[in-house]
Amino acid sequence: MSSTPSTVERAFEAALYADSDAALDTGASLLASDPASDAELARRGEEFIEGAWRRGWQPADVVRIVRRELDDTHVRLVSALILDESRRNERNEQARGPRWTAQLEELTAEAAEAAGTSGTSGASGRKASPRTDRFSYATAVLGLYRLLLRLPSIEPLDVDAPKRAAGAPKDSRMLTRIRALLAKAEATGFPEEAEALSAKAQELMARHSIDEALLAARTHAKDAPGACRIGVDPPYETAKAVLLDAVSGANRCRAVWNEALGFSTVVGFEPDLEAVELLYTSLLVQATAAMTKAEAAQRAGGRKRTKSFRQSFLAAYAHRIGDRLAEAAEGQVTAGEGELLPVLAARDVAVADETERMFPATVTTRLRGVNDAAGWEEGAAAADRAQVRARPPLR
Template sequence: MTSTASTAERAFRAALYDDTDAGLDTGASLLAADPGADAELTRRGEDLVATAWQRGWQPADVVRLVRRELDDVHVRLLAALVRAQAGRDRPRGHRWAAQLEALPEDPVRGTDRFPHATAVLQLYRLLLRLPALEPLEEPRRAAGPAASRTLTRIRALLAKAEATGYPEEAEALSAKAQELMARHSVDEALLDAAAPAPDVPGACRIGVEPPYEQAKAVLLDAVATANHCRAVWNEAFGFSTVVGFEADLEAVELLHTSLLVQAVHAMTRAEAAQRAGGRKRTKTFRQSFLAAYAHRVGDRLAAAAETQVARDLLPVLATRELAVTGRLESLFPRTTTTRLRGVSDAAGWTEGARAADEAQVRARRRLP
């Protein structure tokens, strides 16, 4: 064992297998005193990242956890490690590539060796203790040019619907976006039914960020169900795993994001009205508002889903939903339903329900 490797090994033994501050200080001191150990320390960090991928984690999952548990400097250290490890990793699909593209680009700024070594070891402590997650696979069949063009149009329409200050224009834009979502989903279902080797359901993880993450998880579950997908919330790590076919997963991501933006805008307006009436803004108002919003939007989406597809396509979709259920049960043999708790503000609930009724979600017209 070389002296640099020996330094890294002794630092790991002191800091990573001992949760005390004293162990962390000892490890950081060893690394700070031996600049020759830097390359070995980076190599071991890349190995920890690769091990995280083997345990089912993805770049966005780890970034989300590090941002929640540690500080910005740790996020930037992680981004540098993930980028370095990606150079010797295998191709993993378009979702993975998009997560790599979204990594923070700010470089780790120069700092004294001891604080830098401390931050590195704190990050490595977290990576070393990551539990195994359900492994997710990218879809076998990539989206064709027509599907990519459709999704680009949907994104543009929803962005305009979120940005406009005119409710009528937002309604028209969102209705068109949902019409395209429905047609895209049906087109993909028919294409898959005719394929010599039908596709299988995949899965993706969508972050459910605080505050009020429970209501956000319920909203995501409602959007997933209406779009022939299923969602399972992992409260401890701040994400939901959504299982479904690729076209439907894309629709869930887009619609959920759009509805969250609309919900926040509506909540801001409702709070302003409450303050104008003499009431102070409260956490219970916001929590009850978003809970009601999620509940009511779920009802509206469920009603829309019942009329959006012609009856002659129901057998095709039923087969796909059975496949989604099978995939869900294989990933999550034991699941529980997410229930809303802590709803205690009547005004917040009323305003949230009203905002949901005004949200840009309406029944898609029946397809020919």
């Protein structure tokens, strides 16, 4: 004799395998009428999170896709689920590496800030707001679970790849200084100050990367490439992906864009991955600010600009930045002497091999909708003004 399905099971059967709002309403009505189902609902949510981990997703990836597909309520719910699951499986979290830990720390900070400003509860299985009724809450939870259930498998990061040897501790002070310099460069209204700040940040990034590469070679550390995922969000995501690809190439990394899921996977050695994240974010901020200013000037001159202007602007910016970074990368190799050149060559081969292992089949994407001459010219000019500088010669 079979047992009677629980309220949660009946709600899932009604809501998770259909696409309509009516299906969500049916499932939510079942859950709202049975407060005793809350604990099981929360437990099943953590199981969906664990399923996402098995399919290659990481905390930041899950939050990013939820933010892209749903709304802030769902983001708060999934963040709470992730944090609850991490506390319950703390031993597993420690084995997943520093990037995973950093993502959880960022989620913890965001949850604390949200709780302080909106009264949001921090534990899954409880209401997202004191003013949320049970039906609305259940509807949001089922909408989230429907998305989590349908997440596809993606390339796992740091799985089956050689583990990086424990070398010198990360120079967090240097990275903090780099971030501060780039933040000031983005915020200042004076081009000369931005140039000085960005140039100094670029110099520190270069030194950090080269020092790490030489240290690994001299100590015979079995260093190996890793990978990270960086969000490439609409609008104009193709141009942004091209920009990220250019930044990655200049920092001895490879970027593979997943258009459908809104991110690029960047493969490289850890110091270079850090440089890519920092520089891409900074250049994107500079490009957006420059585009807004250029569009305002066009409007002031009586020329109405549309989506095509912005698309062409960012496409030209990405193209020109790519050229500048390629020149800078060539200068870095030319400046290298002695033991550095074979070390960098070996790293290039390792990154290419790891990219091929993770992505054996890729296709080339072409920019479309680039048909505004003024936008292209303004974007190219902005790229020439952007703060990019070759690594300093070694001494």
